[in-house]
Amino acid sequence: MDSLLILVPITLILCALCIAGIFWCLKNKQYDDPKGDAARIIFDDEDEIK
Amino acid sequence: MNQFQQVKKTSKTLRNKCLHCGEQFSFEGEFCCRGCQTAYELVKNLGLSKFYDHRKNLTSDTIKLAQSESAEFDFSNFISEEDGVNSLELLTGGVSCSSCIWLIESALNKQEEITSARLNLSTKRLKFSWKGDKSLGNKFAAIIMKMGYSLKPFDATILGKEFEDEQKDLLKKIVVSGFALVAVMMFADGLWVQSRAEIGAATQDILHWLLILIGVPAVIYSGSFFFVNALKGLRTGNANMDLPIASSLLVIIGLSFYQTIIGSEHIYLDSAVMLTFSLLVGRYFDHKSRYLAKSSALEMTEMLSGFATLITSSGNKIISTKELKQGDLVLIATGDKIPADATIIKGEAEFDTSMITGESLPKSYRVGDYVFAGSINLGQNIEVLIAKESKNSEAAKILELLEEAEKTKSGYSLLAEKATHAYIPLVYGAAAITFILWYFFLDGGLQNAIIYSACVLVVTCPCALGLAIPVVNVLAFSKMYKNGLLLKKGETLENLAKIDIAIFDKTGTLTEGNFTIKNLDEFTDEELKIAASLAIKSRHPISQAIAESYKKPLYNDIKVEEVKGNGLIANFKKQKIMLGKPIWCGEKYSGKKSGNILCLKINKSVKFFILEDRLREDAKATISKIKSLGINTKILSGDILENVKKIAKNVGIDEYFAALLPEQKYKFIENLKASGKKVLMVGDGLNDAPAVALADVSISPGSAISITQNSADIIFKGKKLDPVLRAILISKRSIVLIRQNIFLSFLYNFIAIPYAMFGFLTPVWAAIAMSLSSIIVVLNSMRLGR
Numbered sequence: 001m002d003s004l005l006i007l008v009p010i011t012l013i014l015c016a017l018c019i020a021g022i023f024w025c026l027k028n029k030q031y032d033d034p035k036g037d038a039a040r041i042i043f044d045d046e047d048e049i050k
Numbered sequence: 051m052n053q054f055q056q057v058k059k060t061s062k063t064l065r066n067k068c069l070h071c072g073e074q075f076s077f078e079g080e081f082c083c084r085g086c087q088t089a090y091e092l093v094k095n096l097g098l099s100k101f102y103d104h105r106k107n108l109t110s111d112t113i114k115l116a117q118s119e120s121a122e123f124d125f126s127n128f129i130s131e132e133d134g135v136n137s138l139e140l141l142t143g144g145v146s147c148s149s150c151i152w153l154i155e156s157a158l159n160k161q162e163e164i165t166s167a168r169l170n171l172s173t174k175r176l177k178f179s180w181k182g183d184k185s186l187g188n189k190f191a192a193i194i195m196k197m198g199y200s201l202k203p204f205d206a207t208i209l210g211k212e213f214e215d216e217q218k219d220l221l222k223k224i225v226v227s228g229f230a231l232v233a234v235m236m237f238a239d240g241l242w243v244q245s246r247a248e249i250g251a252a253t254q255d256i257l258h259w260l261l262i263l264i265g266v267p268a269v270i271y272s273g274s275f276f277f278v279n280a281l282k283g284l285r286t287g288n289a290n291m292d293l294p295i296a297s298s299l300l301v302i303i304g305l306s307f308y309q310t311i312i313g314s315e316h317i318y319l320d321s322a323v324m325l326t327f328s329l330l331v332g333r334y335f336d337h338k339s340r341y342l343a344k345s346s347a348l349e350m351t352e353m354l355s356g357f358a359t360l361i362t363s364s365g366n367k368i369i370s371t372k373e374l375k376q377g378d379l380v381l382i383a384t385g386d387k388i389p390a391d392a393t394i395i396k397g398e399a400e401f402d403t404s405m406i407t408g409e410s411l412p413k414s415y416r417v418g419d420y421v422f423a424g425s426i427n428l429g430q431n432i433e434v435l436i437a438k439e440s441k442n443s444e445a446a447k448i449l450e451l452l453e454e455a456e457k458t459k460s461g462y463s464l465l466a467e468k469a470t471h472a473y474i475p476l477v478y479g480a481a482a483i484t485f486i487l488w489y490f491f492l493d494g495g496l497q498n499a500i501i502y503s504a505c506v507l508v509v510t511c512p513c514a515l516g517l518a519i520p521v522v523n524v525l526a527f528s529k530m531y532k533n534g535l536l537l538k539k540g541e542t543l544e545n546l547a548k549i550d551i552a553i554f555d556k557t558g559t560l561t562e563g564n565f566t567i568k569n570l571d572e573f574t575d576e577e578l579k580i581a582a583s584l585a586i587k588s589r590h591p592i593s594q595a596i597a598e599s600y601k602k603p604l605y606n607d608i609k610v611e612e613v614k615g616n617g618l619i620a621n622f623k624k625q626k627i628m629l630g631k632p633i634w635c636g637e638k639y640s641g642k643k644s645g646n647i648l649c650l651k652i653n654k655s656v657k658f659f660i661l662e663d664r665l666r667e668d669a670k671a672t673i674s675k676i677k678s679l680g681i682n683t684k685i686l687s688g689d690i691l692e693n694v695k696k697i698a699k700n701v702g703i704d705e706y707f708a709a710l711l712p713e714q715k716y717k718f719i720e721n722l723k724a725s726g727k728k729v730l731m732v733g734d735g736l737n738d739a740p741a742v743a744l745a746d747v748s749i750s751p752g753s754a755i756s757i758t759q760n761s762a763d764i765i766f767k768g769k770k771l772d773p774v775l776r777a778i779l780i781s782k783r784s785i786v787l788i789r790q791n792i793f794l795s796f797l798y799n800f801i802a803i804p805y806a807m808f809g810f811l812t813p814v815w816a817a818i819a820m821s822l823s824s825i826i827v828v829l830n831s832m833r834l835g836r
Contacts, residue, residue, distance in 0.1 A: 011236060015230070015233045019225055031221060
């Protein structure tokens with residue numbers, strides 16, 4: 001029973017964090033152009049394309 | 051032949067690659083044309099030459115135009131008028147199924163002034179025309195908007211954004227319901243294995259409230275899609291697919307609250323979350339496949355819009371082709387595309403008209419000649435007078451024809467719609483009967499009556515039925531992809547498995563579409579070297595074939611003169627060299643005529659090149675295998691009878707039709723379809739495009755022009771014809787599996803519904819049975835193999 005008091009909040013926090021993380025990715029247009037991003041990863045750091 | 055040799059053979063054809071555009075060409079220099087050179091210098095001067103380093107990593111260059119979102123509601127600027135009929139083409143948001151089409155179209159058709167109204171579901175474009183005042187346009191648009199749809203003026207950039215937003219929204223909802231499912235399942239798991247006594251009443255109640263705390267907001271947020279659509283349908287008196295989904299979600303939520311409050315043993319909220327999640331995943335795939343269709347339509351329109359050099363009294367001006375008007379004077383440089391149908395008023399040049407007519411050889415045009423939009427100038431710079439605005443030109447007409455055909459294509463989605471219409475009353479009927487049965491006749495009490503009827507709703511939820519088709523589609527897609535095939539629409543599988551007739555285009559489909567010299571061994575090395583040295587100076591396809599046939603270094607110091615439409619002439623090492631049409635060289639070819647003949651005359655010595663378009667190497671074997679599946683094969687070609695006859699004989703096709711215009715090909719297929727046949731069209735040229743769009747299923751080679759590729763259902767890569775056969779085989783197998791899946795899911799319903807109605811199933815078992823049936827369907831689909 002005591003374990004529930006710890007594990008339930010942990011679950012909820014983890015799930016909330018994951019959702020927030022993915023929403024953040026979406027908002028930052030990380031899912032907009034998967035093909036382009038796949039190519040962009042090869043670019044040198046000096047000139048990021050935004 | 052070993053692999054190495056094969057690789058060598060295919061890679062040796064072209065030598066130089068343009069520094070700017072990357073196009074391969076076979077003459078001296080770093081650029082394919084002056085335009086590319088100018089562009090390259092411009093990019094370099096701007097300090098952006100890194101572009102060229104990166105470009106090889108990019109799969110496509112995306113041009114993002116400035117996006118302007120229109121808040122105000124006035125479409126009068128977008129109205130086009132023809133013969134007193136006004137028409138408006140708008141992008142429609144919130145359209146989700148074929149009943150939306152029906153709704154919007156019939157709402158418009160009820161208006162007196164409307165002459166026609168059509169909505170394309172894949173591109174979500176609504177086009178309607180009316181007679182009378184222009185200002186009526188806004189009134190009609192208001193009707194559609196009142197029904198809950200959003201309308202935007204049609205513009206490629208906005209269309210892209212709208213779609214991305216919807217996709218993002220769906221993804222968000224999947225994510226929320228997915229994580230909610232994980233959390234809910236974790237708690238529910240413990241709740242299901244322990245009884246109320248074991249776990250303690252208070253603990254169980256807390257966990258139940260926790261489930262509600264997570265599950266209900268998740269279902270309401272993620273499932274809002276279904277609730278909104280169900281409401282939209284109800285408001286117009288149309289029961290759509292989302293109605294039973296929405297109501298079973300609501301019943302389960304209500305029941306969960308009720309049971310938690312009265313402190314009962316189990317709540318069933320987990321099944322609602324699971325339901326939302328799995329349905330959303332299905333919707334996402336559906337959305338994604340429509341995205342493919344949409345982007346191909348965008349590419350099509352891209353062809354129409356580009357830039358043109360307008361000649362004005364105050365100098366040349368570069369404008370968008372959309373702004374071109376009748377009577378404009380336009381400069382067409384070498385390598386440029388004609389932006390709109392026009393008449394030549396200055397200069398004379400050869401044009402590559404293969405996009406329009408499918409003819410592989412360039413045609414010569416002079417002052418006064420009419421040239422069609424899409425033709426490419428292979429000769430010198432010319433000036434033309436625009437005869438038709440690009441919206442009215444031939445190429446635009448073909449595009450319109452394509453869209454028409456696309457709309458009338460799918461009978462499958464219609465069938466699915468009908469099935470749900472029949473299914474919905476059944477689901478509610480069964481649930482209602484269960485309730486009445488238990489409440490009034492079997493004395494089950496209110497709570498049991500609700501639980502049992504909710505069980506029926508869950509059990510009858512067409513989840514397995516919903517998976518039966520998409521899962522097979524996705525697996526078939528990946529299997530096809532591994533076989534060099536790109537499948538664009540799921541419903542293609544169903545149609546392809548049923549075809550009776552396979553129609554092939556000749557050039558570029560049965561053949562490779564490139565000229566090769568047939569009698570290479572008749573020439574000495576020196577003769578070939580001279581011929582190639584001349585030929586490399588010309589962009590003519592036949593010249594290029596000759597240039598490509600000789601791989602060793604060429605004479606660079608030859609001065610070559612090109613005589614338009616006839617051939618090449620040069621003086622070299624005191625020899626007069628002519629390469630061109632036999633008549634022009636003053637000779638006559640006396641051998642058996644087959645393919646194209648080109649004369650090489652060095653002083654007095656005369657020899658003839660015989661050039662032919664080669665068959666794909668496995669064409670004959672593939673055709674015979676397709677025939678053995680009981681499929682009738684035919685050739686429809688725009689080429690002359692002589693050439694078609696020969697190819698038909700070589701591949702073993704008995705029925706062939708030559709010298710057909712695009713409309714004739716279209717008509718031919720239309721007639722076949724009218725007689726109840728299912729037609730597969732395999733073609734690559736623009737002249738095939740309308741036929742490709744009309745056919746029940748169409749396949750295009752990867753070398754096909756983009757318009758045809760866009761309207762084709764399947765694209766295959768490589769030099770072999772075998773993928774066409776593969777596609778047919780995979781689709782036949784897929785359809786068998788889809789049928790089994792549908793049978794399995796119905797079987798499950800037939801067994802489960804009576805159990806649920808007579809109260810043998812608790813909602814847990816109902817949810818488990820439902821998931822189990824889904825798993826069985828997925829496992830069965832896996833038998834398609836990788």
